[in-house]
């Protein structure tokens with residue numbers, strides 16, 4: 267039986283035609299862009315073009331789901347992270363495609379989803395064709411093809427606690443996105459316990475005071491009830507959404523104050539600077555304020571992140587952009603605002619969703635995978651800095667909802683206890699092997 271026809275899809279018609287011609291010469295039956303409808307197999311090459319990474323990533327998702335709806339059963343994503351799953355000519359920013367492909371594989375188990383990594387930025391069209399053919403011939407889900415080297419199958423380095431060797435650490439000045447709340451705050455406290463230091467914590471929440479006269483609680487439902495009762499006692503009738511917002515603000519304010527106190531108690535200094543990490547001007551202002559107070563930034567931790575779980579078939583651009591911008595525009599804003607030559611430590615909060623894909627998290631997996639790629643570029647560019655991208659498995663806390671916890675329990679993946687995760691973070695960032703840039707924390711997820 268002849269192999270089913272393949273469509274090559276890219277934003278550049280000449281590229282598509284050239285690659286199609288190369289595949290034809292090698293005996294593949296290809297169809298041009300005009301005949302994409304109903305093709306059995308498609309090669310998606312959008313990520314090789316260093317244009318707008320958000321628009322390109324969204325376009326890949328939309329194209330993939332349209333192809334699926336039209337009956338296509340095999341998708342081959344091409345990416346350029348050097349052919350070795352590190353970074354390509356764009357510095358890794360377009361390098362998240364693997365996260366999308368891995369999620370597609372879980373959401374659409376009836377399809378074949380493949381990924382070929384090639385150093386396209388340094389190749390002629392003919393070399394690209396040859397590398398794609400070599401990748402296809404490997405017949406595996408994911409492979410990197412780089413020159414005459416053996417094809418590379420990506421793997422993951424699992425983080426274990428580094429040994430007890432302790433180097434003296436200067437107490438640094440840290441800028442930490444997301445550091446006042448959630449699991450990043452645990453990690454910052456663990457750092458403060460080990461090194462002291464000065465911490466500027468960035469987050470969107472305001473420092474709301476605790477509602478006067480109400481008892482302290484961590485329980486959102488309980489606080490809503492108390493706020494509603496207090497409002498009634500004052501003759502007010504706020505809407506449930508207003509009560510909910512007031513309760514969440516109060517809890518956020520308390521969490522932030524608790525983090526600041528814990529850092530001080532651990533021997534550090536801390537300040538909270540409210541700002542949206544995806545807003546470069548606000549980030550630049552916050553960094554200036556932090557430096558005026560604490561001196562030049564020497565450590566950068568990007569822990570801010572949001573999720574908007576929805577299957578790829580139902581994802582909206584709004585969901586996608588929110589998740590993507592917090593991670594990617596946030597990191598860009600931080601790197602532009604600080605003097606990177608002074609950085610001694612960089613930690614990025616990525617996710618095991620990037621390594622394994624996760625249903626509902628195509629955007630999140632893609633953005634976190636791009637963080638992993640950019641981490642390698644930072645390591646190459648900044649030899650004086652320790653760079654770590656932590657691919658966290660699910661924690662027992664933070665953004666992990668009860669539904670997430672049940673999902674991981676069903677998969678047999680244990681949650682990371684907060685104290686152990688934070689300790690591992692500080693240990694690796696300060697003392698881990700500098701060449702281990704990308705770390706998987708927690709158990710591998712079964713296919």
Ligand SMILES: NC(=O)c1ccc[n+]([C@@H]2O[C@H](COP(=O)([O-])OP(=O)(O)OC[C@H]3O[C@@H](n4cnc5c(N)ncnc54)[C@H](OP(=O)(O)O)[C@@H]3O)[C@@H](O)[C@H]2O)c1
Pocket residue numbers: 443444445446447448449450468469470471518541542543544568569570571572592615616617618657658659660661662663664665666
């Ligand atoms: N928990 C896990 O199991 C897990 C697993 C893998 C990876 N991670 C990663 O670890 C990091 C922390 O996660 P978490 O579980 O602690 O989540 P979380 O409880 O939802 O906390 C997220 C943090 O990010 C901040 N943030 C979100 N959007 C922001 C924005 N636009 N600008 C500034 N700050 C922003 C939040 O503060 P405000 O709300 O005040 O802005 C908060 O401090 C995230 O990057 C996440 O992707 C977590």
